[in-house]
Amino acid sequence: MTIKEILSKGMIMLKGSxxxxxxxxxxxxxxxxxxxxxxxxxxxxxxxxGKKEQWEYFVNIEKLTNGVPLQHIxxxxxxxxxxxxVNENVLIPRPDTEVLVEEVIKIAKNIKNPxxxxxxxxxxxxxxxxAKNVPEAEIYGIxxxxxxxxxxxxxxxxxxTKVKFIKSNLFNKINDIKFDIIVSNPPYIKKAEINNLxxxxxxxxxxxxxxxxxxxxxxxxxxxxxxxxxxxxSYLCFEIGYDQKEEVLDIIKKHDNYGNTYxxxxxxxxxxxxxxxxx
Numbered sequence: 001m002t003i004k005e006i007l008s009k010g011m012i013m014l015k016g017s018x019x020x021x022x023x024x025x026x027x028x029x030x031x032x033x034x035x036x037x038x039x040x041x042x043x044x045x046x047x048x049x050g051k052k053e054q055w056e057y058f059v060n061i062e063k064l065t066n067g068v069p070l071q072h073i074x075x076x077x078x079x080x081x082x083x084x085x086v087n088e089n090v091l092i093p094r095p096d097t098e099v100l101v102e103e104v105i106k107i108a109k110n111i112k113n114p115x116x117x118x119x120x121x122x123x124x125x126x127x128x129x130x131a132k133n134v135p136e137a138e139i140y141g142i143x144x145x146x147x148x149x150x151x152x153x154x155x156x157x158x159x160x161t162k163v164k165f166i167k168s169n170l171f172n173k174i175n176d177i178k179f180d181i182i183v184s185n186p187p188y189i190k191k192a193e194i195n196n197l198x199x200x201x202x203x204x205x206x207x208x209x210x211x212x213x214x215x216x217x218x219x220x221x222x223x224x225x226x227x228x229x230x231x232x233x234s235y236l237c238f239e240i241g242y243d244q245k246e247e248v249l250d251i252i253k254k255h256d257n258y259g260n261t262y263x264x265x266x267x268x269x270x271x272x273x274x275x276x277x278x279x
Contacts, residue, residue, distance in 0.1 A: 001054060004045040006030060010061045017065035020198070025070050026061070032074040033057050067199025080129040084155050089147035091208040093125035096266045097185055100239045100273045101129045103264060104183050107235055107275075108134045111180045117142065117229070119170060119184035119222060122208060124152030124163060126183060131161035141165045142174070145207060171225050178231045185239035186218035187211045215241060219248050227257045230278045242270035252276050 001009070007026050014022035031038060033056050034049070049057070060073050069092060071077045077086045079093040080101055086092050108114045108130065114137045118127035121141035131139050141163050143149050149165045156163045166173050188211040194202065201209070211217050219238065226236050236258065240248050245263055252258050252274070259279040266272035 002046050002048055003030065003034075003041055006049055006054065006057060007041070007045075010057065013058075013061050014064055019064055020200075025064060028070060029060055029064070029073065030057060032076070033060070067203055069200045069203055072203065077123075077125075079125045080132070082129065082132065082159055084123055084125055084128075085151060085158065086123050087151060088203065089145065089205060090123040090151045091204050093123055096268075096270075096272055097126065097239055099264060099266050100183065100185060100237060101126055103273060103275060104130055104181060104235075104237050105133045107237075108137055108181060112136075113138065114180040115177065116140070116181045116183065117174070117177075117179045118163075119182060120144075120186045120208070120218070121152050121165065122148050122185075124155045124165065126185060127152065127163045127165075128156050128159050128161050130183075131156070131163050132159060135161075139163045140174075140177075140179075142168045142170065144169050145205070148205075148208075170221060171229060174229060177229065179229055179234060180231060181235045181237060182222075182226050182230060183237040184218070184222055186222065188215045188218065188239075188241045188244060190215040214247075215244065216247055216251065219244075219251050223251050223255060223258075227255065227278065232278055234278050236276050236278070238274045239272060240274055242272070245271040245274070248274050 010026035011022045033053050071086045071092045072088050075085050077084050077093050080098055116137050116139045118141045121127050121143045124141055127139050127141040141152055146167050149167050152165050187209050189209045191210055194209055252261055257278055258276040261276040263271050264273045
């Protein structure tokens, strides 16, 4: 079979299983297997593909039809124009989270040698991206999962950044450190809604999705506990679900220690991040 024929068949199989973006995923998978860029697939679309590569391609197409995320096969996800390693032990970084990272970088660049803590770090995408853009910052990444910490350490090393990763249940292993910024993209899906998510998202670690009964468990815990680890005038920065703005603002308002709170939207116009400051 030629490149063109394989791509067409792969796309039809994905489309028949109602997989999102079948054409894109069909192409990205073949790029990964052939270790060739997109341009190669376009220019040499009549080139024959070897039997071994054909077999590998269609085995993985089958996985995609069963809801396995493409990133769990290729172990690749672009985020902040960098290539992050991902696997089934971490949440796949999403473009929406770049809004949070860009805002934190903007804030951090106005602080001399800032100390920054990334809670629920997962793949380390937030911490590593900040470290890359604010090299003078001292950055910590926290996650309850050792497997996630291992992935985050790999990304920090491969992308040439220094981040101190610690296995901890939120602040449990943080001793007497005061931060200029605490940032978090915590689990925020309502427990009852997890089974309604797409097959692909359900294949991601449940611990990274489950925000409790109302999806707000981690916002309550972090908002309450963070005050002991933040300097006067420092920042608490959250990613939120598209419909959680008012509920998270209410959680913050219950604490007298926070002020100057604001929200920003993502590229789709959804409320996506909330920033508040210790007063």
